[in-house]
Amino acid sequence: MSEDKNFVYAKEEPVPGAQDSYEMSSESNKDHSSPKSVSAWQDFKDSFKRVKLEEMDPNLTEAEKIAMATARSPLQRHLKNRHLQMIAIGGAIGTGLFVGSGTALRTAGPAGILIGWGLMGTMIYCVVMAVGEMAVAYPVSGGFTTFAVRFLDESLGFALNYNYMLQWLVVIPLELVAASITVNFWGTPPRYRDGFVALFYVVVVVINFFGAKGYGEAEFVFSLIKVVTVTGFIILGIVLVCGGGPEGGYIGGALWNNPGAIPGANAGQRFKGVCTVFVTAAFSFSGSELVGLASAETENPRKVLPGAAKQVFWRICLFYIISLCLVGLLVPYNDENLIGASSVDAAASPFVIAIKTHGIRGLPHVINVVILISVLSVGNSGVFACSRTLTALAEQGYLPKIFAYIDRKGRPLVATVFTCVFALLSFIAASDKEGDVFSWLLALSGLSALFTWLGICLCHIRFRRALAAQGRSTDELAFTSPAGYWGSVYGAVMLFLILIAQFWIAVWPLGGGGSAEAFFNAYLSFPVLIAFYVFHKIWKRNWTWFIRAKDMDIDTGRRVVDIDVLREEVAEEKSVLASKPFYYRVWKFWC
Known part of the structure; x- marks a missing residue:
């Protein structure tokens, strides 16, 4: 995987370009004032300012930009x-x-x-x-x-x-x-x-x-x-x-x-x-x-x-x-x-x-x-x-x-x-x-x-x-x-099958008395989805x-992290789990 198209990073650290950009933008908007000189009210107001992110590589495809x-x-x-x-x-x-x-x-x-x-x-x-x-x-x-x-x-x-x-x-x-x-x-x-x-x-x-x-x-x-x-x-x-x-x-x-x-x-x-x-x-x-x-x-x-x-x-x-x-x-x-x-x-x-x-x-x-x-x-x-x-x-x-x-x-x-x-x-x-x-x-x-x-x-x-x-x-x-x-x-x-059953109920409701209004009340979201x-x-x-x-x-x-490292970690976790009693393995499977 190439570095310019993927985020590959260790453990659970923040996404590069997100938290780092937040920290940089926070610093840049403090006018280099010392922490003591910035009032709590100013901090509160500044918290509503937008986080600035780095520009994305213009060579990425539209799908990659979205991702x-x-x-x-x-x-x-x-x-x-x-x-x-x-x-x-x-x-x-x-x-x-x-x-x-x-x-x-x-x-x-x-x-x-x-x-x-x-x-x-x-x-x-x-x-x-x-x-x-x-x-x-x-x-x-x-x-x-x-x-x-x-x-x-x-x-x-x-x-x-x-x-x-x-x-x-x-x-x-x-x-x-x-x-x-x-x-x-x-x-x-x-x-x-x-x-x-x-x-x-x-x-x-x-x-x-x-x-x-x-x-x-x-x-x-x-x-x-x-x-x-x-x-x-x-x-x-x-x-x-x-x-x-x-x-x-x-x-x-x-x-x-x-x-x-x-x-x-x-x-x-x-x-x-x-x-x-x-x-x-x-x-x-x-x-x-x-x-x-x-x-x-x-x-x-x-x-x-x-x-x-x-x-x-x-x-x-x-x-x-x-x-x-x-x-x-x-x-x-x-x-x-x-x-x-x-x-x-x-x-x-x-x-x-x-x-x-x-x-x-x-x-x-x-x-x-x-x-x-x-x-x-x-x-x-x-x-x-x-x-x-x-x-x-x-x-x-x-x-x-x-x-x-x-x-x-x-x-x-x-x-x-x-x-x-x-x-x-x-x-x-x-x-x-x-x-x-x-x-x-x-x-x-x-x-x-x-x-x-x-x-x-x-x-x-x-x-x-x-x-x-x-x-x-x-x-x-x-x-x-x-x-x-x-x-x-x-x-x-x-x-x-449930959507088909609901269509059936919307057209022929329980007890009879079906109508166009009752149908659209029950099924309007489907034509809306199709319209979108x-x-x-x-x-x-x-x-x-x-x-x-x-x-x-x-x-x-x-x-x-790294796919090979991740595989090793998962294999190690499975090995540890296999050594546990049966009731513990059942518990971990469901919980």
Whole structure:
């Protein structure tokens, strides 16, 4: 690998041209004053100045310039191991699990939610393992959002990136309004909704202006609360199922017999009911890929990211499957409390219903607090994800260069400001047209998570093909996906089938009554994705359909020491692991 086209550097040192340039620009803007003569206020003001980077070699190709720009981005690495671990474990625990599972239970029954979340869980495991492998090798600005441009096709990468950016851009105002609705659970008059929107808006904005460290610390606290809540419910749920509640009486699997495991008069209705769960489950897993996006701002991606990615297994098994299994044992799918409640109302939460109907009072208030925290957590993640995606798009030349503005504290300042300004749309909560506006905004990004995960699987498949085509092997990778190549194939096939199932449900919804408006509310993001793809093809006159495996650039921006040295280190680590007891090797495989 040539020095002018690749970053090859030792251990986990900062990218050449990024941190060095930051230090030089900091010195040049201090007017050579001594540290004592510079006031704290001046330091604060200077921290918002742009980091200056060295000019790139003009002889590089366009693809190499894009790879180099994202690889040398001066985002600072403030996320620690505990941040990524908690983001991975609790990052996707939110309203999709606490409240959305109620709708899924009503339409698919206790068996249907286990099938839906189980299948989606195996797919998500493969996706996160794939993104972990690539993010460890390429901890670049924008993370996995840059991989499609490199491994698939520039136009497809453009479409997927814009789709992912829209997903989080729309989610932020939606979640701020949802938080204000959640507060209404305590009898807060609706006229105060905008006041709570303003309060939550300030909280999310302030957190993100502390940069990656602020996001990491906030998510650490938010996720810890969610994990403790779900763990507590699992313990209490087991007690209730076994008859240890205030009302006593062994419950077991009685509700699987009456009213039944899956609602529906015939096999076709039951199958369609299970299919409706996939989108709800996908919504609940949204954010699982954030560990890959955060790779550029992690202190030691090689050591931290693999463990964080593997935590998805425990989240799927312990927090989703076990808790939903207990919900299905404690709440019948025809419970009247599952119908007609708000999507962010604790009264609609099957977790609350499960405990209230078995003689325990007072818990809805606790669950509502956790739902509120979950909503704020998603809004916080939205600002982080959207701002980093906007920065990566600008670094790739798909947005004005001003969006690539990163200050001396490593904050993508302009992208964050733009994201926060768009979030002001949340104040439409006071309008009578609020429901119409937000339903169409949500439709714009309704399937974005599925397209993102499909893109990740395809990128991993093509990345492995490129290694093989160029005579390389996985021995030069610091971390390889335990699910491997075929795990990504399985994930891609599953996602393709889920998109087909969602199309079927959008055209012929459960219970009938399909319409054009209902279809576009459910499937609008697909024609939007196609529109972005076609626009880029015409704009760039890019008439190639995919990048050939032998032509892929799999070196620029790699975080490696020396391939031979890396192979020796990996071989030594495997040798040490092989000498450990069996239970320890099993633990390390999954964690």
